[in-house]
Amino acid sequence: MAIFGKKETLTLPAELPKHVGFIMDGNGRWAKKRGLPRPFGHKEGAKQFKKIVRYCKDIGLQNISFYAFSTENWQRPTDEINTIMELFREYIVDVRNFLSENTRMIFLGDKSAFDDDLQEKMIKLEEDTAHYTEMTLMMAVNYGGRSELAHAARILAQKAVNGEIKPEDINEQSIANELYTKGIPDVDLVIRPSGELRLSNYLIWQCAYAEYYFTDVLWPDFTPAELDKALIEFDRRNRRFGGV
Numbered sequence: 502m503a504i505f506g507k508k509e510t511l512t513l514p515a516e517l518p519k520h521v522g523f524i525m526d527g528n529g530r531w532a533k534k535r536g537l538p539r540p541f542g543h544k545e546g547a548k549q550f551k552k553i554v555r556y557c558k559d560i561g562l563q564n565i566s567f568y569a570f571s572t573e574n575w576q577r578p579t580d581e582i583n584t585i586m587e588l589f590r591e592y593i594v595d596v597r598n599f600l601s602e603n604t605r606m607i608f609l610g611d612k613s614a615f616d617d618d619l620q621e622k623m624i625k626l627e628e629d630t631a632h633y634t635e636m637t638l639m640m641a642v643n644y645g646g647r648s649e650l651a652h653a654a655r656i657l658a659q660k661a662v663n664g665e666i667k668p669e670d671i672n673e674q675s676i677a678n679e680l681y682t683k684g685i686p687d688v689d690l691v692i693r694p695s696g697e698l699r700l701s702n703y704l705i706w707q708c709a710y711a712e713y714y715f716t717d718v719l720w721p722d723f724t725p726a727e728l729d730k731a732l733i734e735f736d737r738r739n740r741r742f743g744g745v
C-alpha cells in the first residue's frame with residue numbers, strides 16, 4: 502500500500518499491528534515553544550488526533566487506543582482540565598460525523614468521574630457502535646492501568662464471595678475478561694511522542710509484550726508520515742514472546 506510519507510518509494514508492511522496504543526504526549530511543550538498557554542497545545546493535539554484516526558482507518562488498522570486523560574491528570578491546573586474536558590465533549594458529539602460508519606467506540610477508564618450527561622453520551626456511543634467491525638477506536642479517559650487492575654480484582658473478589666467462581670479458578674483470562682479492553686487484542690505497538698521513554702500507567706496489563714516506539718516529535722506534530730515510520734520500525738522487530 503502506498504503510504505503518506507514524502508518518499509513514494511516507501512510501502513507499509515503487509516502485516517500491521519493488531520492494536521496500536523498512542524500516548525498523546527507533548528501538547529504542553531508544543532504550546533510553550535510558541536509562547537502560547539498549554540490549553541492551545543491540547544486543542545492542536547485534538548486536531549492531530551482526528552487526522553491520525555482517519556489515517557488509521559484508511560490504512561486498515563483494526564484496533565487503536567489513545568491516552569487522552571489519566572487518573573493522575575486531575576492534578577493539573579483547572580483551566581487545562583477544563584479545556585481537555587471541552588475537547589472531550591466536542592469529540593463525543595463530533596465523532597459520529599468525522600468517522601464514517603463501521604467504527605466501534607469504547608471508552609477505557611472510570612466514567613463515574615464525569616458529568617452525568619457526559620457519562621450517558623459515552624455509554625450511548627458505545628452501545629450504538631457495538632456492532633461495528635471495521636475498526637475499534639478506544640479513548641482512555643480517567644484511565645489508569647493500576648486502577649483498572651484493582652477494579653478487575655474487586656469484581657472477581659465479589660464473584661467469589663457470591664459463590665459464582667472459586668478463587669483457584671482465577672487465571673489470566675478471567676482477569677483479562679474484567680478489563681475495559683475485554684475482547685480486544687493486546688497492544689502490539691505503543692507509540693509515545695515527545696521524547697519521554699515511559700508507559701505512564703497506560704494499559705499495563707495489555708502492553709505486557711508490546712513493542713515501544715519513541716520519537717522526539719511532539720504529539721501536535723505527529724503526522725501520518727510519522728505513523729508510517731513507526732509501523733515500518735515495528736515490522737523490523739523480532740518478537741519472541743518469551744520463546745527463542
Ligand code: FPP
Pocket residue numbers: 525526527528529530531543544546547550568569570571574585588589590592695
Ligand atoms: C499529554 O501532553 C497530553 C494530555 C495529558 C492530554 C491529551 C489530550 C488531548 C490530545 C486533547 C483531548 C483529545 C480529544 C480528542 C478528546 P502534556 O500536556 O503532558 O504535554 P507536556 O508533556 O509537553 O507538558
